[in-house]
Amino acid sequence: MYRRALTWLLRQTVKLDVYINRIYPSDWNPLYYTGGLAHFFLFLLVLSGILLFFYYVASLDGAYASIRYLSEEVPYGFLLRGLHRYAADGFIVAVLLHLFRNWFTDRYLFARDGPWISGMFLLILGGFVGVNGYQLVWDQRAQAVTEIFVAILGAVPLAGATLVRLFLGSEGISAAMLPRILFLHVGVASFLYVLLWWHYVRLRHPKIWPPATWVLLLLGLLVLLSALPGTRPTAGVPAQPGVRVTAYPLDVFFLLPFWLASYLPPGVVGAGLAGLLLLGYLIPYLKREDESRMGPRHAGVAQVIDGNCTGCELCYYDCPYDAIVMVPSPHPGLTKAAASRKLLAVVIDSRCVECGICVGACPFQALELPRFLEADLMRRIAELVRARAPA
C-alpha cells in the first residue's frame, strides 16, 4: 500500500518535471533547487531580521507600537516588515516542497538518512521560529496563537505545566514573556545554521543557491508583495490579554495547526502533530522496496581494490556524499602505477549511497560495486555484441 502510493507519487512528481522542463531548460527547474530556495529565503530572513531587531521593543505595551511605528513612520519600514513576512512564507513552502520532493523521489535511501534526520529538525525548529514570529507582533492574532500554543503545551502529559512555565516565564501572560520569545525567535533561528552544517556535512558542493534568475525574480516578487497596498502586512488590533479573540487573519503556511485547534481539543492537535513529525523521522527506515529486488539500484557499498589504487584522489573529489577519504598508504600497491603511491582511498561504509560514481571516476580499476562488477559487465557486453555479429 505504502509502496504503491509512493510509486504513484514518484511518477506524478517526475511527470510534473516533464512539463516544467518544457518551459525552462532543465537545469533551471525550480524543483531541482528546493533546498537552495529554502536557503535563499532563510538568508533573506536573517538579513531583514537583523534590521527589524533595531526597531523591535520586547514589552507587552511596546511591541505592537514599535511594529506599527516601523511600518507607518520609518521610510521603507513596511518593505522591511513585508520582506520578513513573505520570506518566511516562502521559506516554509520551499522547505515543504523540499521535503516532499526528496521523499517522493527516493532521496532518503541508504546513507542519505543524515540529511533527512537533520532536515526534520530543521522543519520543526523552522516552524517553531515562524510561530514565534507571529507572537512577537503582539496583536490579536499573536494573543490567539499564544493561547492555543500554551494550551497545546499544557496538554503534554506530565511535563505540561513545567513547559508552559518555561515558555511564558510565569504562570500566565506577563512582562517576562516577550523577551523570552524574542530570544527563542533569534536564538533558534541562529541554531538553524548549526543544523544546516549537519545537513550539508555529507553533501559535497551542496547547491545552496538557486540560479541567479530565480533569485532576482523571487526578490522582485517579495518586494511587490510587501509594497502593494493589498498585500502589505497591516497593523492588526492590539492584543488585550483577558479579552477573548474571536477572529484573526490566518497565515495558511505556519498557522494551520492553530486553525485546527479551534475545532479540536488542543491535546488532540498536539498529539496529531507530534505523531506526524514522528512519522517524518521514520521515513528513511520505512523502505518502500524489497531490497533484494532493487537490482542495479542496490549494488552494494563501493569497495577499493587496494592493490590497484594509486592514490590519485579522483574518486575523493567526485564522490557526491563525501564517503571517500584518502589516508596515508600503509604499503605500496601491486600494480606499476600504484607502486609508489603516497595515499590510499578508503570508503566509509556508513556514508556510501551505492551510486558507483567513484567507479566511473577511477581510471585505475581500483573501485568496484560488489554486486555490479566490471568483469561481469564487460562479459555481458562481449556476449551482446557477439550474439549480433554477422555470421
Add this chain to the structure above:
Amino acid sequence: MKVIGFVCDWAVSTEGLVDGRGELKAYPGVHIVRIPCSGFMRPDWLEQSLRAGADGAFVTGCPYGDCLNREGNYLMRDRMEQLARRLQRRRVDPGRVAMFAHGLHDQQAFLAEVGAFLRRLESLPQPAARPVRPAVGAAAGEAAE
C-alpha cells in the same frame, strides 16, 4: 547495427520499449544495459564496447539537475568530453559515443534521440574501431567458455 545503451536505472523507463532479449523494439540491435547511475560509467567501457565490435555506445542519465546522486550526470557529461578527445587521439570517431539525459517519462524523446544517433552512426565511415588490444570483457568471455 549493434549499439550498447547504458541506461541509469533511475532515468528513462524502458518498460514496454524492450523485447525479451533486452533490445529496443523500435530499433533492433540496440541493447539496453541498466546501470546504477550514469556517473557509474567508466568512460573506458564505452571504448571497450566499440573495440568489442559495437558500432556505437551511449549513456543515458536523468535530466541535468535531477540526478538522484546529485552530480552523476554532470560528472559523466564532463567525462564524455575527455573521452571524445581521447578517442580522437586513438583514431576512433567520437561520434560513435553519446550521452543523453531523459527522465522516467521521457520515453518518446529518448527513442527519438536514439533514432537520430543511429542515423548518425550509419553515416560514419566503417569500421567502428579495431580491437587494438583484446577487450577486457572479450578476453574474460572467452576464458569462461
